[in-house]
Amino acid sequence: MTGPAGAGKSRLVAQAVQDLEGVAWVRATASAAEIPLGAFAHLVPQTPPAGNPLSWAAAAIDAATLVVDDAHLLDPVSAALVHRLVLDGRVRVLATVRAGAAAPDAVVALWKDDLVPRLDLEPLSPAETEDLLAAALGGRIETGALARFWETSQGNPLYLRELVLSGVLRDVGGLWLWHGTLTLTSTLRETIAARIGELTAEERDTVELLAYGEPLGLDSPVLERLETRQLITVQPDGRRLQVRLAHPLYGEVIRDSCGTLRTRAVLRRLAAMIEATGGRRREDVLRIAVWRLDGGAPGDPALLARAAEQARSVRDLALAERLARAAIEAGGGVAVRLSLATILSYQDRYAEAEEVFRQLAESGLTGDRRVDCATTRALNLQWGLGRLDQALQVLDAADDGQISVDGRQGLGFVAGAITAFGGDLDAATARLDAAQRLGPPSSRAMRAGGVTRALVLAAAGRATDCRAWIETLLARLGPDADLYPSMTNSLTEARIRIALSTGDLPEALRLAEHARRQDDWARTSAQFGAYRATALRLAGRVGEALAAAGEAVALLPPRSVVAGSCLGELAHAQALLGDVAAAEATLARAQDAAVAAGPATEVPLQLARVWTLAARGDITGAVEIALAVAASPYPTYAMVGLHDLVRLGHPAVAAARLAELTVDGPLRALLVRHATAATPGDLDEVSLGFEAFGMLLHAAEASATAALAYRDLGLLRGARAAETRAWTLTRRCQGAHTLALLDLEVPGLTPRQREVAVLAARGLTNREIAERLVLSIRTVANTLYAVYERTGVNDRAALADLLDARRE
Incomplete structure (x- = not known):
């Protein structure tokens, strides 16, 4: 068995032989290799006889199975003995060998001559790493933390174990997050140090440079020796060679061994090296600045x-803030203070950012600086603090008649964005058009206006126009588009919204997953994690939606512009799975965590309230919230709210409005057919339509409603077929349970009887039910009596047991 150090060779072999009898172990070491048969000293007599020592030693091995650990460290005589034992066949031999290590010829011959099979232990894949960590931790590990664990360990099980023991993970509601700075355990530090081994002064000098500055274009005579020892990797990069340490943990150990003064000296040397070559690469500015700062100069x-701006663009916001504050301390002016305010906003520290913006605005800025401060401040006010009116006032006040056309355009585009986020899509479009008429926009203005227009078109449900506009915008920007991650993320958000509104759930899921993994910014990961949860929920994969939303919520700071969508999706999934208490607790948390910045932040929470109330049995309350969503200024959200009314048993209220909406795509047409279905057969067709979209929970609900309609008409064969289909679909929805599916649990109840039955099963008294549904106590009592007659039970406890048993 071969593999790198820490791959688990010894552990696996020990597991393989633990139940066998007659097992002998030989553990080879470098010191024992100096003595012939040194590794076998405990298995053979002290004094060898004259003659053939191999025959004598082989005869002395009294074991059915021999395990030779680290066989590459055997002395030549011991290696020959192992070879002899294999040839004799009297003893079964299991040996471990470190991959890449020089081994005695007799050991190599074991697999080279096919005397024994060879098993190579490969590093764990990311998926295998996730499975192993989940088993060890007793919970899921957040995607970003998993990626860092795999990148740091490179799939080595020993390294993984020691990383877990380092305490760098924190349990947040059953989800493990990377927290703080990695501190190596003594075991891991010693293991890596032993793997690095002794270094000459030249070699040490080179690996220190790499530990702090990799990758580097180096040309040193020691590189060949380090590469031969597998301590570095060398890759051609044009005319240069890019050199890295062979494992990320090598750098950790080398840096740990450097004192403060040595570290500073290495960093200053690195900065000088890159400056001497002209710092031609884009990332060189960031590297030199950090090296200079940490090097004390x-x-x-x-x-x-x-x-600082580069660090912000790559989402290393803590570093960006440190660099910005250092620049201010070193004498930086307005530009860097503006950068600091933006960085604070990106970190969801909105109030701190506003204070810096306010001070800048009161300092008498002019020209482009005035515009830059106003636009970024306005966005912070809207997104971070929910102050729409103040944001627009800031923009209006910035146009003092002295700014450039480009500046006025920028103000107009941002005003359009804020107006759109506030919900007035027509006014937003008018602002965008007015700004566009001022003249050909600069690249920066084009990005701001282009992204806003894409999001407006997506919110309006104009999928065809939105796709075409995004393609036009990207074509105009050319290859520079990839340099602006915020713009890219916003365009991806627009694409996801039109995928959801047109029913293309696989595309929405693909886009959300890709965006979530592409950006290291916690806000972006949370935002697209929420979209991922939305797509999974609509697909009926409600258990997976719960996990995805939980992961997004775990990334949230105490207050964030994306908290509404994240917490809304979590509560929504909890409600659909019947965990009403958890859903209500999540919604209560949102009161402090979410920013009321417009429909995009508020509607996900409203939709979650709809289904939380429905799960609690308050159908009247659920309908009221759904009606509020149906009145949303975003047609795509209005479509969802109207269809929720259909799902709650009120199709007549929604049908006309659904038909009037101008949302593109085939999904709206199917929702209209659902609202206007006049026969059980119509509902059967609607169910098939939802299944074709992959919306399994919706399909199950339509079939359940069809079953009830068939039964009302006395068509029992059709009812049974629809019920069977509804049950089949429901079982694929990972435990989801909604009002429309209740008739599967207690067949034959009217909508009012179902509503009363759910509330009674939850323990409400007749008076409490009457107050909630605005009925007389007598009406509730009579309705509940009819429920008991229909179900064959005679009290609330039995009714609750019946509903729970039917769900299972």
Whole structure:
């Protein structure tokens, strides 16, 4: 069995032989290799006889199975003995060998000559790493933390174990997150140090440079030796060679061994090396600034300011803030203070950002700086603090008649964005058009206006126009588009919204998953994690939606612009799975965590309230909230609210409005057919339509409603077929349970009887039910009596047991 150190060779072999009798172990070591048969000293007599030592030693091995651990460290005589034992066949031999290590010829011959089979232990894949960590931790590990664990360990089980023991993970509601800075355990540090081994002064100098600065284009005579020892990797990069350490943990151990003064000296040397070559690569600005800062010689505030912006663009916001503050301390002016405010906003520290913006605005800014401050401040006010009116006032006040056309355009585009987020799509479009008429926009203005227009078109449900506009925008920007992750993420959001509104759930899921993994920013990961949960929920994969939403929520700070969508999806999934208490607790958390910044932040919470109330049995309350969503200024949200009314048993209320909506795509037409279905056969067709979209829970609900309609008409064969289909679909929805499916549990109840039955099963008294449904107590009592007659039970406890048993 071969594999790298820490791959688990010894552990696996021990597991393989633990139930066998007559097992002998030989553990080879470098020190024992100096003595012939040193590794076998405990298995053979002290004094060898004259003659053939191999025959004598082989005869002395009194074991059915021999395990040779680290056989590559055997002395030549011991290796020959193992070879002899294999040839004799009297003893079964299991040996472990470190991959890449030089081994005695007799050991190599074991697999080279096919005397024994060879098993190579490969590093764990990311999926295998996830499974192993989940088993060890007793819970799921967040996607970003999993990626860091795999990248740091490279799939090595020993390294994984020690990383877990380092305490870098934190349990947040059953989800493990990477928290803080990695501190290596003593075992891991010693294991890595032993693997690195002794280094010459030149070799040490080179690996220190790599530990702090990799990848580097180096040309040193020691590189060949380090590569031969598998301590570095060398890849051609044009005319240069890019050199890295062979494992991420090598750098951790080497940095740990450097004192403060040595570290500073290495960092200053790295900065000088890159500056001497002209710092031609885009990332060199950030690297030089960080090296200079950490090396104790921060230098030019302009360099620090540019580096802060680069760090923000790659979402290393803690580093960006540190660089910006260093630039200010070094004498940086308005530009870097504006950068700091933006960085604070990106970290969801909206109030702190507003204070910096306010101070800048009151300092008498002019020209482009005035515009830059106003636009970023306005976005912070809207997204972070929910102050729509104040945001627009800031933009209006910034146009003092002295700014450029480009500046006025920027103000107009951002005003359009804020107006759109507030919900007035027509006014937003008018602002965008007015700004566009000012003249050909700059690249920056084009990005701001283009993204806003894409999101407006998506919210309006104009999928065809939205797709065409995104393609036009990207074509105009050309290859520079990839340099702006915020713009890319916003366009992806627009694409997801039109995928959801047209019923293309696989595309929505693909886009959300890709965006979530592409960006290291916690806000983006949470935002697209919520979209992922939406797509999974609509697909009927409600258990997976719960997990996805939980992961998104775990990434949230105490207050965030994306908290509404994340917490809304979590509560929605909890409600559909029948965990009303958890859903209500999640919605209560949202009161402090979410920012009321418009429909995109508010509607997900409203939809969750609809189904939380429905799960509690308050259908009247659920309908009221659904009606509010149906009145949303975003047609795509209005479509969902109207269809929720259909699902809650009120199709007549929604049918006309659904038909009037101008949302593109085939999904709206299917929702209209659902609202206007006049016969059980119509509902059968609707169910098939939902299944074709992959919307299994909706399909199950339509079939359940069809079954009830068949039964009312006395068509029992059709009712049984629809019920069977509804049951089959429901079992694929991972435990979801909604009002429309209740008739599967207690057949033959009217909508009012179902509503009363759910509330009674939850323990409400007749008076409490009457107050909630605005009925007389007598009406509730009579209705409940009819439920008992229909179900064959005679009290609330039995009714609750019946409903629970039917669900199972």
